[in-house]
Amino acid sequence: MNSTTESTAIRTSNSPVNVLIVDDSIHDYRSLSVMIGTNSDNNYEFDWARNSEEAESKLEESDYEIVAVDYNLGLEEGSEVIESLSASYPGSAYILVTGNQDPDVYKRGIRAGAVNFVQKTKDCGIIFDRMAQYAVERKRSETSLRVANASKDWLMSLLETDLATPLFALNQLLSTTYKEADHMPKEMLIELLETAYQTSCEALVATKELLDWGRSVRGAMRPSMTMVDVANSIHRAVRLLTALADERGIYIAQRGVFDFKAYCDERMLSTVLRNLLSAALCYSGNDKTVRIESAVEDGYLALSIECEGRGIESADFASLCSTTGTPREGTSTADRPAICSIQVASHMLDSMGCSLELKNHVKSGVQFSFKLPLKLPLGP
Numbered sequence: 001m002n003s004t005t006e007s008t009a010i011r012t013s014n015s016p017v018n019v020l021i022v023d024d025s026i027h028d029y030r031s032l033s034v035m036i037g038t039n040s041d042n043n044y045e046f047d048w049a050r051n052s053e054e055a056e057s058k059l060e061e062s063d064y065e066i067v068a069v070d071y072n073l074g075l076e077e078g079s080e081v082i083e084s085l086s087a088s089y090p091g092s093a094y095i096l097v098t099g100n101q102d103p104d105v106y107k108r109g110i111r112a113g114a115v116n117f118v119q120k121t122k123d124c125g126i127i128f129d130r131m132a133q134y135a136v137e138r139k140r141s142e143t144s145l146r147v148a149n150a151s152k153d154w155l156m157s158l159l160e161t162d163l164a165t166p167l168f169a170l171n172q173l174l175s176t177t178y179k180e181a182d183h184m185p186k187e188m189l190i191e192l193l194e195t196a197y198q199t200s201c202e203a204l205v206a207t208k209e210l211l212d213w214g215r216s217v218r219g220a221m222r223p224s225m226t227m228v229d230v231a232n233s234i235h236r237a238v239r240l241l242t243a244l245a246d247e248r249g250i251y252i253a254q255r256g257v258f259d260f261k262a263y264c265d266e267r268m269l270s271t272v273l274r275n276l277l278s279a280a281l282c283y284s285g286n287d288k289t290v291r292i293e294s295a296v297e298d299g300y301l302a303l304s305i306e307c308e309g310r311g312i313e314s315a316d317f318a319s320l321c322s323t324t325g326t327p328r329e330g331t332s333t334a335d336r337p338a339i340c341s342i343q344v345a346s347h348m349l350d351s352m353g354c355s356l357e358l359k360n361h362v363k364s365g366v367q368f369s370f371k372l373p374l375k376l377p378l379g380p
Contacts, residue, residue, distance in 0.1 A: 016045040017132065018063065022055045022081065023048070023070040023097070028120075032068070032097070035125030042129060052081040059089045066132050068118070071098035071105060079108040086113035095131055097124075166278070169244035170199045195242055202240040206274070209267065223265035223352045230262050230269070230301060230372065234292060237273040241281060249287040252277075256294035262301045262372035268348040269372075275341035276305050276368045282338035283366050285309030296374070304369035311362040312339075320346075320358065342368070 019036075023029045026048065033046040047064070049055035051073060059067070067085060071078035082094045096109030099120040106117045116131045118124050177184075177192045184192075238252050245252050280290045284307035291306045312320070316339055346356040349370050359367040 016043040017065050018045050018047070019066040019068060019132070020047045020049060020055060020058055020064040020092075021068045021070075021097075022050075022052070022073065022078075024050050024072075024074045025070075026050070028070065032120075032124065032128070036128050036132075038125065042133065044132075052076055052084060055081070055085060056088070059085065059092065064092050066095060067092045068095045068097050068128070069114075071096055071100055071109070077108075079105075079112040079114070082109060082114050083112035093132075095128070097128075166199065166240050166244055166274075167203055169241075169247055170196060170203065172247060173199075173243045195246060198239050199243045202236060206236075206240060206270075209270075223268055223348075225263055225265055225352065227261045228264050228266045228269055230294075230303070231259055233266065233270045233273055236270065237277050238292070240274060241277050244278075244281055245290070248281075248284075250281060250284050251289045252292065253289055254292045257296060260294075260296065260301050260374060262374055264352050264354075264372050265348075268352060272345040272348050272370075273305075275345040279338040279341045279345075280305045280307040280366065280368065282335065282341075283307050283309050283311065297371070299374055300371040301374055302369065302371045304367055306367040307365045309365050311360045311364065311366050312358075314362065317358070317360050 019033075021029050021032060023032070029046075029048045033044075036044060036046075047058060047062070049058050055067065055069075058064070067082075067089075069078045069082050069085075073081060078096055078098065082096060086092070086094050094112075094114045096106070096112075096114040096117040097120060098105055098109075098117060101119070109117050116134065118128045118131055121127075173192065173196055177189065177196070181189060234254065238254070242252070277290070277292070284290050288308040290308075291304075293304050293306070295302050311317075313335070316335060320339065320342060342356075342358075345368075349356045354370050354372065357369045359369070
């Protein structure tokens with residue numbers, strides 16, 4: 001399960017707008033850049049690429065607010081180049097530049113991902129300047145909205161899936177204990193109260209960390225990668241969800257090597273473990289076992305969480321493997337929190353450069369697994 005993370009560079013209003021002009025003629029490039037520069041009060045910095053290959057290389061190395069692509073690039077068509085580049089580098093705004101007056105050419109450019117088009121005329125510098133400013137502002141608005149929604153959805157998903165399930169289980173445990181206290185052996189009552197106490201402590205700590213983390217997020221969520229005590233994160237997730245497991249007679253077993261530190265974001269790892277363990281408990285049968293296993297493999301700490309019971313419905317499994325990021329409409333009310341939990345965990349692992357692997361057996365259970373590096377990755 002993979003996802004892409006977009007990032008945008010913040011620049012001041014006095015900074016130049018970086019423009020990449022893709023044109024197979026250096027004379028046309030120079031002519032267009034001069035016309036734009038002499039007919040605008042805005043500050044531009046121009047760069048040139050003669051074809052899509054050079055443009056991709058430039059975009060890989062630098063950030064450009066505007067990519068202006070000529071429609072006729074010899075063997076390449078500008079709209080096809082825009083479609084390819086905009087898919088790989090969505091942070092830039094694309095403008096189609098053409099001397100062709102065929103409306104179908106403009107439509108193909110817009111469908112390919114161009115914000116607008118500019119005709120090659122004596123006034124194209126003035127028109128390009130207007131289109132460029134419009135394109136930059138539109139791209140900023142789209143990016144700001146996308147980032148705001150991503151941060152909001154992330155926080156709301158955590159609140160909905162990360163803590164709601166164990167807290168409801170804790171409430172159920174306390175309710176049962178209160179009703180049956182007079183008929184319980186003292187040892188059982190003490191054990192239940194101890195479980196409730198530990199769960200409530202973990203829930204309070206997790207809530208505080210979640211709120212602190214939410215307040216600290218500015219823009220897109222990015223990991224803070226350090227060496228993390230994985231065993232501690234696992235034990236905390238287990239303690240938080242013990243009440244839920246005990247309610248259904250589920251035993252959480254830990255097998256393998258857990259005394260390792262791995263390279264990851266501690267808060268993200270904690271959230272990933274809570275979400276995946278919560279999902280595993282959802283799919284586990286009553287009085288079954290949920291296994292958390294670890295092993296060292298080729299410089300990585302391989303972790304897996306496996307449950308016995310039922311698997312993910314085929315349609316839900318297909319939606320998890322798609323890029324939409326939302327549960328399907330037909331997902332049952334009982335399974336929806338688990339699907340959301342898996343998606344949140346998957347996105348967080350993706351942001352840390354890991355990948356969540358799912359093994360789904362519709363009639364017997366689910367296994368979640370991922371790998372964390374044991375050493376700091378070498379720099380480029």
